Amino acid sequence: MEKAYNESDRQQLVYSARRGWLNDPNGLCYFNGAYHLFHQHNPYSSAWEAMHWNHAVSTDLVHWQELGTVLAPDETGAVWSGGAVVDTHNTSGLGENNGIPPILLFYTAAGSVHTQGIAFSTDGGATFRRYDRNPVIGPLTQDKERDPAVIWDDKAGVWRLMLYLGDKSREFALFQSDDLLAWQETSRLTIPGGRECPDMLMMTDEVTGARQVIVLEANGNYLAGSFDGGRFVAANSGRFFQRSETGRGIYAGQTFKNIPDDRIVYLAWQQDFVRNKVFSQSMTMPVELRLRQGALLAQPVPELKVLRCEEDTGCHELCFATGGETRYLTIYGNDIAFDGMAREVRIGAAKLRYPASGTLHWRLFVDRNTMTLFEDEGRLWYGCAIHRWANTPLIGYVKPQNLEIHHLRSIWQ
Template sequence: MKKISIAFVLICALISSTAIAQAFKEKYRPQFHFTPKANWMNDPNGMVYHNGTYHLFYQYYPDDKIWGPMHWGHATSKDMIAWKEQPIALYPDSLGYIFSGSAVVDKNNTAGFGKDALVAIFTHHDPVQEKQKTGKHETQSIAYSLDDGKTWTKYKENPVIQNPGITDFRDPKVRWFEPQKKWVLTLATKDRITFYSSPDLKSWTRESEFGANEGGHGGVWECPDLFPIKHEGKDIWVLIVNINPGGPNKGSAGQYFLGDFDGKTFTSNSKETKWLDFGTDNYAAVTFSNTGDRNILMGWMSNWQYANQVPTDPWRSANTIARELALKTVGKETYLTSVPVKELDMLNTTGFSLKNVKVKAQLDLTDKAKNKTGLFRLDFTTKNTADFSIVLANEAGNELIVGYDKAKNQYYIDRSKSGKIDFEKGFGEKHIAPRFATESNIPLTLIADVASVELFADNGLTVMTDIFFPESPMSKLSIKSVSGINVDDLKYTVLKPSME
């Protein structure tokens, strides 16, 4: 028995290591961000927590790795880290392609499909009507599942919201509004947001609209979200609006507004256009439903500027890691913060810590890290005394630089020498982000996967997400500062792949 047990363990270890090795053979395949096994993915859809499982649906085209007739792909996870791809949930039909939307748990059986039914609310996009230029080619429909999301039945009387003649009329995000015992639907309608309400998810009443004269209008408004966060003893409502193009560093991005919502009208108290993420690769970001007091955001880790051209095969696109949202007031302005969910700690393996380290010119951490995969998390705090940069590099001479410019009070990510950049003329650029915090210390978290970095500065006040395509793993790491900085605390953690 003992020999059999040892052999069994060795076989399991071999299978596991072989699976990991195989994954790394697929150049640029993220190791702890969700990607479909093959073909095209964009917006996360229908994200919901139900019976101990997180469900992620997503825009999916199963026949090619460029955008095509949209389906809802499906993946599940117990922790938002290790995802298991499931069969396609929703297919195109006579009403059109299945565009973006959301999902809720109908705890009170308001729709009559069954107590605790999962109900998906999505946009039907009719390509025939689109060609006819009727302006009515996008409508809102629902489907329901009574077996924890395994199978779905489309409502026979779809669509539940007809189009009044708005060319971009899509991406419904639904939540329960307890004070008035009704569902509220937040819809992107060309260059603004329109709110609807319903007692039963079937019959909807138009309530109000927002945004004609607020926020950024460099492109079409898409993928909205609306939810409250408790801050300093009261609820502040957050309205997320993704926009394409018109982001702060070109292409697609997500903006947000803070204010009040009374079940009918959203009133913004924001004095400036605010951005969820100043990198170029966090789009269509929305929150999970049914997560209690936690507001957990996940986005599509790409940009419409180059999404169809990125050099990955046999898949295209990944999602960001899940992020926990909160609010923080700096002076007279309040901002949305986002930090990695605590579940990410399950990927921690080896690492090291340093305290009170002076960095003059360069601190090379490569030998100490002993990390050939380039998967890591770096947490450190430094006094705001001078410029500094964190440099990821490899044997091929590729460099991705993440840094802080003191004179401009800006963070940045420079991917101009990060590897393959020639697939799109605007890809290999330096992206900048303002610093909002006023404290002298800079706390910073950097999370690196095979082909992405996610920067959370000042406890999530400034966030940047960028993808990149190095010729080999970024196994070298150093911190540089010409003038010199003092790093108070530094923690480096090697992250393991998350694979199911």
């Protein structure tokens, strides 16, 4: 393992940047056998400032190779969050007739005013350049509108873009386009509890077979419904992850676009303390999303099982079950209570409602700086930053029944 990825403050089960500050994942997409992860990045400091887009790739969603900066601030401002499109049929006309579809990155140019721009690649994501007719959406609200997300609406035969309009209104605007370059606003909507970093995806309900549109935002709140012309009509709502009361939890994720076979994989920023002056923050584990009777479920991708090993590495996956009783668990000095009477999990100050009655099966991932809890059917997902107390064991004196412990090797090996 490289020393640069084995520092004591470095997460070992999830992606982090080699140097500098990291936050929102951006432009997630799959192309030609590789998953492309772009993200907000300050390469010069472990604090948030002067946002760039950094780039990493993976063939398995587990092991990542960092490639470096693809977009840096310019005269239009810092480069804030956005999404990606693999323009398979070259509807934008930005392709070069070389048999490689262009990959378009939609981003917010965060200057004195906020506008939305495009950068694109014609060599499969190796290099990107800005579109020479930016912005494709000009200033709208003077409230730091940001974070464009784009999908193809196959029913209507148009591209749709969703944009956060700022903290004053907490509204999101919907736009449509035939060519990814010229955009017309069609409607506005709100997501209860919603703020910034929207995403849109098409999913098939595994029970009803209905095809639905999901719109979601940074805090994990979502609406499930359909497009009616340029309007979104909601049928269900929910929240597919829970956030830490400290503000250091799962935030601002999006899904990888263009994955084959309708697979939906979501990745978010795992907020953390700033622990040193060289690098800070990480991504979450990638999770697979499913839709069941209008409810969005999140489970760790099965590829993560490749990390299981025999050696005690200090990173672990714990599998266990709880019922109507109360069970206590202490992980490196961090207390968790599974209260069957109150039907809740308590982690620090956080209180998480049980997703169902009866016996529940859990998977708890322990990294160097975080704990991430999943209910096995995907009905609860929670991540939080932790401190490991000195001279404390992995598990305290009380252990859940039927506990399985899997040690996990580093993704950097």
